[in-house]
Amino acid sequence: MLRDITIGQHFPGNSLLHRMDPRVKLVLTVAYIVMLFVGSNPAGLAISIVFLTALYLTAKIPLKMVARSVKPILPIILFTAVLNLFFMTGTSEPLLAWWIFKIYREGVYYAIVMAVRIICLIAGTSLLTYTTSPIVLTDAIEQLLKPLARLHLPVHELAMMMTIALRFIPTLIEETDKIMNAQKARGAQLDSGKLSQRVRALIPVLIPLFISAFRRADELAMAMECRCYHGGEGRTRLKQLRLHASDIVLAAAAALVFAAIGMSNLFFERIG
Amino acid sequence: MPAAVRVEELSYIYNQGMPDETVALDRVSFEIEEGAFVGVIGSTGCGKSTLISHFNGINRPTSGKVYIGGEDLWADPSDIRRFRFQVGLVFQYPEYQLFEETVYKDIAFGPGNMGLAREEIDARVRRAAAFCGIEEAWLARSPFELSGGQKRRVAIAGVLAMEPKLLVLDEPAAGLDPEGRDTILGQIKEYHRQTGATTVLVSHSMEDIAKYADRVLVLSGGRVAMYDDTDKVFARAPELLELGLSVPEVTKIFLRLREMGLDIDTDVYTVKYAVKTILAARAGKGGGAPC
Numbered sequence: 180m181l182r183d184i185t186i187g188q189h190f191p192g193n194s195l196l197h198r199m200d201p202r203v204k205l206v207l208t209v210a211y212i213v214m215l216f217v218g219s220n221p222a223g224l225a226i227s228i229v230f231l232t233a234l235y236l237t238a239k240i241p242l243k244m245v246a247r248s249v250k251p252i253l254p255i256i257l258f259t260a261v262l263n264l265f266f267m268t269g270t271s272e273p274l275l276a277w278w279i280f281k282i283y284r285e286g287v288y289y290a291i292v293m294a295v296r297i298i299c300l301i302a303g304t305s306l307l308t309y310t311t312s313p314i315v316l317t318d319a320i321e322q323l324l325k326p327l328a329r330l331h332l333p334v335h336e337l338a339m340m341m342t343i344a345l346r347f348i349p350t351l352i353e354e355t356d357k358i359m360n361a362q363k364a365r366g367a368q369l370d371s372g373k374l375s376q377r378v379r380a381l382i383p384v385l386i387p388l389f390i391s392a393f394r395r396a397d398e399l400a401m402a403m404e405c406r407c408y409h410g411g412e413g414r415t416r417l418k419q420l421r422l423h424a425s426d427i428v429l430a431a432a433a434a435l436v437f438a439a440i441g442m443s444n445l446f447f448e449r450i451g
Numbered sequence: 452m453p454a455a456v457r458v459e460e461l462s463y464i465y466n467q468g469m470p471d472e473t474v475a476l477d478r479v480s481f482e483i484e485e486g487a488f489v490g491v492i493g494s495t496g497c498g499k500s501t502l503i504s505h506f507n508g509i510n511r512p513t514s515g516k517v518y519i520g521g522e523d524l525w526a527d528p529s530d531i532r533r534f535r536f537q538v539g540l541v542f543q544y545p546e547y548q549l550f551e552e553t554v555y556k557d558i559a560f561g562p563g564n565m566g567l568a569r570e571e572i573d574a575r576v577r578r579a580a581a582f583c584g585i586e587e588a589w590l591a592r593s594p595f596e597l598s599g600g601q602k603r604r605v606a607i608a609g610v611l612a613m614e615p616k617l618l619v620l621d622e623p624a625a626g627l628d629p630e631g632r633d634t635i636l637g638q639i640k641e642y643h644r645q646t647g648a649t650t651v652l653v654s655h656s657m658e659d660i661a662k663y664a665d666r667v668l669v670l671s672g673g674r675v676a677m678y679d680d681t682d683k684v685f686a687r688a689p690e691l692l693e694l695g696l697s698v699p700e701v702t703k704i705f706l707r708l709r710e711m712g713l714d715i716d717t718d719v720y721t722v723k724y725a726v727k728t729i730l731a732a733r734a735g736k737g738g739g740a741p742c
Contacts, residue, residue, distance in 0.1 A: 243468070354547075360509045361548035364540040365609060366532060366564030383560065386550035390595070 188349075189312045196238040196310045200426045201319035207433050208307045215296050215303075218440035220447035224295050230436045231303055238310050248305040249298055256297050260290040313345035322420060335411025343399070351392065358387045453521025455617055455649035456483040456506060461515035463501055475501040477673040478515070483651065483666075488643050490664030490681070491653045494695040498673040499653050500543070503619050506651070507538035519617065536565050539615030543622050545606035546599065554580075554597070554605050555590040561613040579612035583638055600631040607635065611642060618642065619651040624659065636663060657699045661685060661720040669694065686718040701725045 191197075196204070215227055235242055249256070267286035275282040308316070321338035328334045359369055362383045369380050463476040475498045483489050493499050504510045505517050508524050508531040517524040519534055542548070551557035558579055562572045580590060583604040589597065594605050607623060620639065624632040636652075640663050643650045654660050660667060660681070667684040669677040671694045677684050685691070688698045688706055698706075698720070705719045705728075715732050719725045 357542065358548055360504065361542050361545065362560075363509060364507055364535060364542070365561040365613065366535050367560075368532070368564075383548075383550045387548055391547055 188308060190240060190309045192239060194238045196234060199429060200420060200422055201311050201315045202323055202420060203426045203430050204307055204311060205319050207430065208303060210437055211303050212300055214437045214440045215299055218443055220443055222447050223440045223443040224292065226436060226440050227299055231299055234306060240309050245302045249301050252301060256294050260294045263293050264290040314342055317342040354391055355388055358384050452485055454482040455485045455520060457518040459516045461505060461517060462513050463510060464513045467513065475673055479675055481668060481675055481678050483649060486647050486649055488650045488663060488665045490660035490667045491651060492660055492667060492696060493670035497670045499670055500621055503621055503651060503653060506619055507535050507540050536613055537615055538617045538619060539610040539613055541607055541610050541620040541623055543625060546602035549594040549602060549606060552593060553591055554594050557594050557605060558609045558612050561609055565613060575612045575614065579608040582611055582642060583608040584634060600627055615648060617649045621653045657697050661699045682718045682720060685720040
């Protein structure tokens with residue numbers, strides 16, 4: 180079901196992670212992704228997993244949610260893993276050889292490493308959106324990109340567009356669900372038939388969806404105009420982002436973990 | 452004859468096993484007789500819409516069974532489409548589902564999916580359009596040029612054109628002016644009278660339910676609170692008020708009159724019957740009661 184899409188979903192809470200400065204969270208998430216690819220040895224990955232699990236526990240977000248966010252991209256993970264399994268060639272004797280397929284020890288390692296990486300990547304970025312409301316997140320992006328405004332990059336406008344897009348994802352998903360149900364009630368076949376039939380069956384869903392999206396955009400523009408929105412210039416904020424001591428402590432802790440991941444490369448054999 | 456709808460121990464849970472799990476329906480059981488006109492009332496979020504979308508298999512029960520005309524809806528999941536043509540479901544704000552270039556084509560979408568012959572489709576489209584007060588001239592126009600009330604009628608005609616045995620409407624008059632409201636509900640009642648189709652009407656307006664329904668199903672917190680003849684349900688006004696629901700204005704007046712010490716029945720829920728009761732009360736007391 181469409182409802183199961185969790186990207187950009189937010190779970191309100193009051194944990195240490197929820198209260199953390201979104202700019203710090205954003206930077207740390209990016210750093211975490213980089214470290215996932217730097218720490219390419221079993222120890223490095225193990226630290227990454229433990230670190231992320233600890234963060235999930237701190238945020239009081241059930242680990243079940245990880246399963247939910249990973250589920251939609253499971254095919255991609257499996258595909259990558261299988262591909263690596265068969266295409267990595269190693270120097271040692273193949274573990275298995277059958278016809279043109281040869282599986283080397285390196286292939287097995289690499290397949291596991293890639294799968295773990297992708298899962299951590301999804302789980303890590305999901306944690307960011309789970310603990311940060313979209314509005315606050317775009318606020319953080321806007322602040323972090325502010326230096327680029329000097330180069331005449333429309334930072335505020337981009338951030339506003341992102342805020343609006345994120346805000347309307349759940350609304351449009353709900354709307355799509357409703358329209359699909361209404362057309363199914365009139366006998367539309369949306370989940371069976373040949374590909375060409377299925378594409379044609381989407382027309383009764385897409386047209387009402389576009390029309391409603393335009394209608395909403397129109398209403399939103401009107402509402403913004405009514406409240407005298409005139410872009411970012413001279414705009415002040417109700418909630419100013421401020422760094423707290425706890426942010427610095429957490430950032431320092433994360434930096435230590437990242438350093439550990441980096442160091443692990445020195446002591447363990449690198450894979451891939 | 453089997454009941455038009457039989458619901459047995461139906462439960463439906465959204466996001467089962469997740470932190471945001473919600474029980475929308477909790478072991479609901481009831482039966483709707485063939486040819487009945489049933490009103491469904493309940494406060495917002497009580498599970499009305501969830502319940503009716505079980506009637507044609509849009510929602511699949513978490514547990515329990517739904518029978519349409521004596522047949523188990525989910526006996527063969529691949530055959531669910533057959534029931535979609537037997538049960539016409541009009542969702543809230545149905546005008547947002549219009550998509551075709553012309554009104555005619557949009558009304559013909561349902562019958563077309565049924566695989567009917569071209570002449571049959573044509574006849575059904577015209578019949579349904581006439582029923583909903585859609586003029587011939589509109590049929591060739593784009594549905595997006597019409598007014599809100601007109602679009603609503605086109606959308607309802609799109610469901611009526613499938614000529615369902617069971618017609619289910621979720622707040623068909625929401626957001627319409629009083630005249631549009633009476634027109635649409637009047638046409639639905641007329642369809643019920645002429646075809647004998649079992650009709651289920653979900654509404655927040657107690658007046659509408661009182662005027663059109665023979666029986667009333669009251670939902671509260673995902674459970675059936677009451678299910679009885681219309682007069683018997685509205686006679687239990689204090690309980691309805693406790694559930695956060697209301698009773699028709701005219702019933703409220705009678706309850707107040709009784710409170711003031713007048714000896715009259717309070718199972719009054721339409722203005723017509725109210726006039727009769729008042730006249731009878733006056734005649735009985737020789738015009739003594741100061742009304």
